[in-house]
Amino acid sequence: MMKDMIPGFELIQPSSVEGALNLLEEYREDGWALAGGMDSLGWFKNRGKRPAAVIDLEGLDALRGIDETSNGIEIGALTTLTEVERNPLIRERFSLLSEAASKVASPQIRNAGTLGGNLCQDTRCWYYRYGVSCYRAGGNTCYAGATEALNREHAIFGANRCVAVSPSDTAIALVALDAEMVVRNSSGERVIKADSFFMEPAVDIMRMTVLNPEDLLIKVRIPNTWNGADFYFEKASDRGSWDFSLVSVASAIKSTGDRIDDARIVCGAVQCIPRRLQEVETMIRGQIRNEDTAAQAGSMAVQGAEPLDYNHFKIPLMENLVKRAVRG
Numbered sequence: 022m023m024k025d026m027i028p029g030f031e032l033i034q035p036s037s038v039e040g041a042l043n044l045l046e047e048y049r050e051d052g053w054a055l056a057g058g059m060d061s062l063g064w065f066k067n068r069g070k071r072p073a074a075v076i077d078l079e080g081l082d083a084l085r086g087i088d089e090t091s092n093g094i095e096i097g098a099l100t101t102l103t104e105v106e107r108n109p110l111i112r113e114r115f116s117l118l119s120e121a122a123s124k125v126a127s128p129q130i131r132n133a134g135t136l137g138g139n140l141c142q143d144t145r146c147w148y149y150r151y152g153v154s155c156y157r158a159g160g161n162t163c164y165a166g167a168t169e170a171l172n173r174e175h176a177i178f179g180a181n182r183c184v185a186v187s188p189s190d191t192a193i194a195l196v197a198l199d200a201e202m203v204v205r206n207s208s209g210e211r212v213i214k215a216d217s218f219f220m221e222p223a224v225d226i227m228r229m230t231v232l233n234p235e236d237l238l239i240k241v242r243i244p245n246t247w248n249g250a251d252f253y254f255e256k257a258s259d260r261g262s263w264d265f266s267l268v269s270v271a272s273a274i275k276s277t278g279d280r281i282d283d284a285r286i287v288c289g290a291v292q293c294i295p296r297r298l299q300e301v302e303t304m305i306r307g308q309i310r311n312e313d314t315a316a317q318a319g320s321m322a323v324q325g326a327e328p329l330d331y332n333h334f335k336i337p338l339m340e341n342l343v344k345r346a347v348r349g
Contacts, residue, residue, distance in 0.1 A: 026066070030053075030065075031074045033075070035076065038083050038239070039207075041078060041081060045076060046206065048072075048234075049234040049235055052075075052076055054237060055078060055079075056134075056137055057099075057134040059134040059138060060142045078099060083097070084099040084100075084240070087100060087104065087108050087110060092244050093243045094110060094111065094242070095241070095243075096111075096136055097239075097240050098136060098137030098237075098238045098241065099135050099137060102125050102132075102134050103132050105119065105122040105136055106119050106122040114249075115243055115252075117194045117197060117247075117253075121191045122136070122194075125190050125191070137241075140191060140241075141230055142188060144186065144187065144229060145185075145188045146165055146174075146185035148165050149185060155183070157222070157227060159227070163184060166182075166329065170329070170330065170331075172184060172329040172331050174186065175329055177292075177326040178292040178296055178326060179292040180222075180293075180327065183222040183293065184329060185222075186289075186291065187292075187293060187295060189295075190266060190289065193289040194271045196285075196287045196295045197272060197273050198243050198247050200214075200215040200243045200244075201241070201242040202215060202238055202242075203239045203240045203241070205239045206236045207235065210239070212242075213231060215241075218230055220293075250275045251276065254271050255342055255345060256269040257342065266289050267335065267338065268288065268290050268338045269290055270288050270345075270346045272284065272287070274347070280307065281309075281310050282306070282307075283302075284347075286298040288343070291335060298318075301321050305317075310348070315343075318343050319340040319347070322340060323337075323340045326339075
């Protein structure tokens with residue numbers, strides 16, 4: 022359960038990306054990459070995580086910044102959420118991401134928290150977070166899925182032993198924008214599509230992303246594919262700030278007049294991973310963008326939902342958010 026002290030660890034501050042990668046390779050499961058630190062220190066204290074070494078990435082300026090490329094933009098993983106929110110290039114071309122970043126926690130946290138940290142943070146499930154031996158923590162029970170459990174924040178889709186959800190606000194925006202994650206380790210670099218970056222519990226219940234212990238998220242690439250689209254982002258939460266999503270939606274829609282040419286719609290906090298609504302996207306292509314199309318989209322979006330004892334409200338909430346995203 023909650024602790025009142027942080028276990029000791031060795032703090033290492035590499036001066037180069039290569040040095041950080043070598044350290045991650047050396048320590049693997051015993052190492053911990055520290056970005057903005059907004060989530061990490063809480064884990065050390067509350068979850069009782071005990072890394073032998075914390076690899077502080079603060080000094081790696083190569084992982085910061087927002088640059089225009091011939092195909093879009095690149096955002097360093099250590100770029101703060103405030104920078105992402107305020108950057109003129111992102112606001113002009115991909116305001117969906119700017120809006121999503123602006124909804125993360127509070128201004129103080131956004132000033133220190135990083136884009137990479139927001140994408141890679143672990144789930145906020147009460148039981149897992151505070152130290153019970155659930156499936157995700159290596160045990161043999163999902164406490165949140167039990168009868169009368171505290172599960173109003175949990176999944177209504179895709180549960181497989183674990184019913185926790187991804188807490189990242191920026192994740193759904195980047196999936197909607199068809200972004201790519203550039204990941205590096207000491208052996209080389211690979212590029213992963215945003216909608217393949219997050220890990221379903223059916224594949225590996227111990228991880229939220231496809232990152233291995235020796236991997237480091239270097240940057241995020243957003244192609245110009247959705248530049249000029251009509252964007253919509255909405256996050257429903259208990260409080261207006263410093264709170265995690267109950268349900269959220271991010272959409273990018275291209276239209277000719279009132280007719281929808283193409284769309285990407287993604288919901289957050291309803292599944293362990295950002296939930297892309299591909300069937301809804303297919304259904305609305307070629308349709309007139311009006312109340313009837315929006316209502317059909319909302320109804321289709323929640324088909325197959327399996328709520329828990331205390332999160333039935335997520336079904337009408339998700340339906341209405343999708344309706345608003347399609348209606349615009």
